[in-house]
Amino acid sequence: MTAGILLALSLTAAPPAFAATSYTATSVTATVTGTSVRATARIASSQSVTATRIGICARSASKVNVDFPLKSNALITSTGTSFAKTATFAAGTYSYWPCVNVGGSWTDIGPVRYFTVAAASTTPAPVPTITNPSGVAMPVGDLTGWKQTFTEDFTAPLARGSFPGSYGSKWLSYTGFTDTSKMGDYDQRIISAQDGNLDLLLHTENGRPLGAAPVPLVNGQWGGQVYGRFSVRMKADPAAGYGTGFLLWPDSNNWNDGEIDFPESGLTDVVKGYNHCLGSPSNNCLVVNTSAKYSDWHTYTIDWTPQRLSFIIDGTVVGSTTTNIPTKPLHWVMQVATTGVTPAASTSGHLLIDWATIYNYVP
Secondary structure, rough: OEEEEEEEEHHHHHOOOOOOOOEEEEEEEEEEOOOOEEEEEEEEEOOOOOEEEEEEEEEEEOEEEEOOOOOOEEEEOOEEEEEEEEEOOEEEEEEEEEEEEEEEEEEEEEOEEEEEEOOOOOOOOOOOOOOOOOOOOOOOEEEEOOEEEEEEOOOOOOOOOOHHHHOOOEEEOOOEEOOOOOOOEOOOHHEEEOEEEEEEEEEOOOEEEEEEEEEOOOOOOOOOOEEEEEEEEEEOOOOOOOEEEEEEEEEOOOOOOOOOOEEEOOOOOOEEEEEEOOOOOEEEEEEEEEEEEEOOOEEEEEEEEEOEEEEEEOOEEEEEEEOOOOOOOOEEEEEEEEEOOOOOOOOOEEEEEEEEEEEEOOO
16 A cells, blocks of 8 residues: 555656756946947856857847847856957947847846947047147236226136136127028037137038137126227138138127228138228228238237227238227127138138237227
8 A cells, every 4th residue: 555655656746847047147348439339248057058149139229139249159157158249330329238049049138238329520620739839928917008908818628519618707609690601600619718729610510611709708798899909819720711700890780880800801811901981881991911821820909099990910010090980889709700602511620819808998
């Protein structure tokens, strides 16, 4: 009887169970360098198996499989096997995870992780570090007949795209609308400050040439003055299709009240200066052509008094007039934009301003 029971038990007992193979992964990383991504992982199994395929699987945001190169017929043990593979990806965000295929069945190992490949920048490379300053220090203090009311030496660095930033109490800029020639746009995102200079990076984005027009604020206020001395030290790359129109413009926005332009012309041309005729501003009552080139550092000064209007380069008067002198408030705008033609999309260049000063006229 006992033997019979034992026999029955032996006939009905279940076969011994075998534990399923489990997998773990450590040192799982994805390092992005431009469009190149290097993924690593160390994969181990609870018992030795030969994987048909093993490595790091990946998927795009649109759920397309974009796996890193996988290894075939790899022996995986409890001590683990390291993998490191590099692949190139288009811009976007991707999910990735260690994965293994054994016996035709895929197993995802551990949590899903993510990496992002940034879109290639369309902005030209930043200006290299300037090893030679402009060579002339910013003047500080009153002059005979002039009281200094504004100075800016651009000593604080400012990342491109963040203007006016820390300069907000003393500067603003035209931005977000077409320039005077209608061929390009004013966009203060091109402005930065570095190496003691204000840097305007002239270039094309999305088919539109970009310039800017910084405006100094005297005592933190927008607005101009009647008579004054305005000096700026600057240089520029010969970027064809771009030019300057540093001008004194009426607070009234009435062109008949006057317009004084200096320096003005294309960056590949010599520097010129203009005084528009009062009441007939489409005509110029003073035209000055100089031999100065934008590619060299120069100090440009407008001297505006009740008796005389003068244009000065590096301390030398290059033109003056005693007629058609404006008598209404004018404010200073440092326009840098297209010249009436569309620059080639490949054209880019830097306009650097070392310093700027403003004085009131003291009779």
